[in-house]
Amino acid sequence: MRRAPRSASGSRACSRRPPRHCRAEHADLRVRIEGERDAAQHLALRRHDLLELIHGEDVLAGHANTVAVEAVGSSDHSGEGRVTEYDRNFRLTKDVLPSRYDLRFQLDLDHWTSTGWERITLTTKKASREIVLHAVELDITAANVDGIALENARFETDAQVAILRFAKEIPAGDHALEIEWTGGIRESLRGLYRSVRGEERYAATQFEAADARRAFPCFDEPEFKAKFALELVHPSGNAAIANMPVASGEDIADHRTRTRFRETPVRISTYLVAFTVGPYESTPETKTPSKIPVRCWLPPGLASQAIFARDAHVRSVEWLQDYTAIPYPFIKVDAIGIPDFEAGAMENPGAITYRTRLLAADEKNASIVTLKGVFSTAAHELTHMWWGDLVTMRWWTDLWLNESFASFVGEKCTAALNPEWR
Numbered sequence: 001m002r003r004a005p006r007s008a009s010g011s012r013a014c015s016r017r018p019p020r021h022c023r024a025e026h027a028d029l030r031v032r033i034e035g036e037r038d039a040a041q042h043l044a045l046r047r048h049d050l051l052e053l054i055h056g057e058d059v060l061a062g063h064a065n066t067v068a069v070e071a072v073g074s075s076d077h078s079g080e081g082r083v084t085e086y087d088r089n090f091r092l093t094k095d096v097l098p099s100r101y102d103l104r105f106q107l108d109l110d111h112w113t114s115t116g117w118e119r120i121t122l123t124t125k126k127a128s129r130e131i132v133l134h135a136v137e138l139d140i141t142a143a144n145v146d147g148i149a150l151e152n153a154r155f156e157t158d159a160q161v162a163i164l165r166f167a168k169e170i171p172a173g174d175h176a177l178e179i180e181w182t183g184g185i186r187e188s189l190r191g192l193y194r195s196v197r198g199e200e201r202y203a204a205t206q207f208e209a210a211d212a213r214r215a216f217p218c219f220d221e222p223e224f225k226a227k228f229a230l231e232l233v234h235p236s237g238n239a240a241i242a243n244m245p246v247a248s249g250e251d252i253a254d255h256r257t258r259t260r261f262r263e264t265p266v267r268i269s270t271y272l273v274a275f276t277v278g279p280y281e282s283t284p285e286t287k288t289p290s291k292i293p294v295r296c297w298l299p300p301g302l303a304s305q306a307i308f309a310r311d312a313h314v315r316s317v318e319w320l321q322d323y324t325a326i327p328y329p330f331i332k333v334d335a336i337g338i339p340d341f342e343a344g345a346m347e348n349p350g351a352i353t354y355r356t357r358l359l360a361a362d363e364k365n366a367s368i369v370t371l372k373g374v375f376s377t378a379a380h381e382l383t384h385m386w387w388g389d390l391v392t393m394r395w396w397t398d399l400w401l402n403e404s405f406a407s408f409v410g411e412k413c414t415a416a417l418n419p420e421w422r
Contacts, residue, residue, distance in 0.1 A: 086156035086163075091221070096131055098122045098219050098226045099267070105192075105216075106233040107277055109201040112185040112194050116216050120177045120226075127171050134213035134220035135162040135181070137191075142180040145170050160213055179217050191215050195278070195340035197299050202278030203234075204338045204353070208346060209396055212270035223394040225267035231260045234277040241297060242275035243268075243350040245332050264349070266329055269392050274348035276336060283310045288318045292328055296359050298337040308363040308371060309335060312378040317385075319413050324386050335359055335378065345377050347384030347406075354381075372414075372421055379417075380410035 100121040105114055116138075124131075131145070135155065143150040143164050151165045164179075185203050186193040191214025195202040205215060213220040232240050233256055240246070240259040249259045261275075280297040283306050287293050294314050296306035313333050321328055330350040337356035345354045354377070361374045387405035415422060 086159035086161060088158050090156075090159035090161060092132065092134075092219060092224070095125045095128075096122055096133075096219070097125075098224055100227045100229070101216075101218070102229050102231075103216060103273075104231045104233070105275075107185065107203050107235075109185070109194075109203060109235055109238075109277070114183045114185055114192055114203075114215070115181075116183065117180050118178070118216055120179070120218075121174070122177055123174050124170060124172050127169050129166050129169050131164045131166075131170070131177060132161050133164075133217050134160055134210075135217040136160045136213045137186075138162075138181045138183045138214070138217060140164075140179060140181045140217065143178060145175050145177050160210070162217060181217060183215065186214065189340055189342040193340075195338055197339040200279050200299060200339070202276060202280075202339060204276040204278070204341070205274050206342065206346060206353070207273060208271040208343075210271070212273055218270045220270045222269040222271060222392050222396070225269050225392060227264050227267055228273055229261070229263040230273075230275060231258065232275060232277060233258050237279070238277050239280040239282070239297065240275070240277045241280065241334055241336055241351055243273065243330065243348060245293075245350075262331070265331065266390065268349055268389060272348050272389055274346070274351045274353060276338060276351075276353070280336070283307055286310065286314060288314050288328075290318060290321060290327070292317060292331070292333060294333040294335075296335045296337070298356055298360055299339055302337065302356060302360045305360040305362040306335075306337070308361055308366070309359040309374050309378060312375040313382065315417050316375075316379040316382045316413050319417055320379075320382055320386065320409070323409065323413070326386060326390070328385060329390050330385060333382070345381050347381045347388055349385055349389045352378075352381045368421070372418075375418060376410065376414045379413040380406050383410040383413065 098120050102119040104117045106116070107114055129151075140153050140162060143153065145166055148170060149167045151167045153165070154163050155161070156163065183192070190206050191211040192203065192205050195204055207215070210220055212218050228243070230242050230244070232242070233252070234240055236251055236255045236257045238257075240249075240257070242261045244262040244264055247260045247262045249257060251257050279300055281300050281303040282298075283296045283303050285293050285295045294310055294317070296303065296310045296313075298306055313335055317328055317333055332350055334351050336351060336353050337359040338353055339356060341353060341355050343353075343355075345352060345358060358374060358377050361370050363371065366374075383406040384402065387409070388402035393399055393402060
């Protein structure tokens with residue numbers, strides 16, 4: 001299970017039995033991910049204690065008092081309905097609803113920079129000259145809606161939004177919003193970030209809870225689910241992995257490769273979008289009895305140690321399909337060990353990210369407690385494919401429900417498939 005969010009002073013926001021005056025909107029929910037304890041060092045604990053080590057990040061920290069707050073996602077040129085204070089409590093309304101993102105990133109791992117383009121298919125409920133969406137540490141260089149040019153863009157730091165004002169009023173209805181931007185590949189392990197292992201260079205993402213906005217302008221709240229189609233331009237000779245299988249790849253000029261991925265078959269939240277580029281090596285691909293391809297990806301020299309983890313994913317996803325009576329919805333399972341990764345593991349659909357030690361456990365040499373931890377973590381993250389990814393909470397105050405199901409069902413899966421460990 002997840003630990004309770006801490007207050008700004010470091011104390012627990014609510015005890016296990018919260019007093020009557022302690023409600024969800026009083027909790028300190030500022031966006032922050034705490035460092036995870038090393039799960040491998042604590043696997044001798046009781047099985048239910050292990051659950052606290054699965055994720056180990058407190059993604060709720062940072063949205064204080066946001067539950068009851070409503071603000072607008074667009075405003076008209078007359079000023080009627082305009083947000084007068086963009087503060088840390090800002091919430092988008094449903095005046096603008098995205099349904100699809102086409103995303104393109106050009107990744108420069110030498111200079112740690114990113115250049116992006118996107119087309120967001122969206123529906124507006126009322127006429128407006130402005131569209132408001134999340135963007136942090138990005139330089140928006142161009143935008144248009146159905147060819148209507150951008151007049152200006154301003155940023156509100158506390159609310160972490162960009163307010164895009166266009167040359168003409170945008171009528172209510174269906175539209176295509178195109179945006180171009182530049183940004184960095186960050187040192188901090190969130191958003192689109194860098195990872196270095198010796199001479200190896202990697203770009204990776206960690207978007208939960210509210211860091212997709214650091215990689216691309218988006219409607220970065222969990223209920224704004226959409227389909228995603230992704231293209232990466234990256235240095236040749238590197239593996240490119242994302243939520244969906246590769247649709248095509250081609251070498252282009254300057255020793256670079258363009259990799260396109262299939263569109264997600266269902267809508268997902270922005271915090272679940274994931275991709276990474278680097279000199280990864282993979283285990284041999286295997287398939288579940290229902291033909292779902294499964295691989296583990298790790299830095300060079302480690303993939304041979306991940307056969308047990310790969311097979312744990314195979315067995316778990318098949319068990320979960322039977323348990324839920326719902327087919328696995330995300331086409332493939334890639335488990336990716338990233339050299340620098342702040343969380344313990346992250347349930348990105350089709351591209352689950354891990355600390356390398358939670359995948360690289362050679363069955364011939366690892367202890368039983370280590371193997372238990374690897375299997376339990378994989379089962380937990382795969383449970384999220386149904387509880388969290390396919391069905392998603394509207395807001396972060398209900399994240400406990402995602403985690404409760406993942407902990408309970410993930411442990412059921414682990415116990416059912418490994419009765420000798422009881």
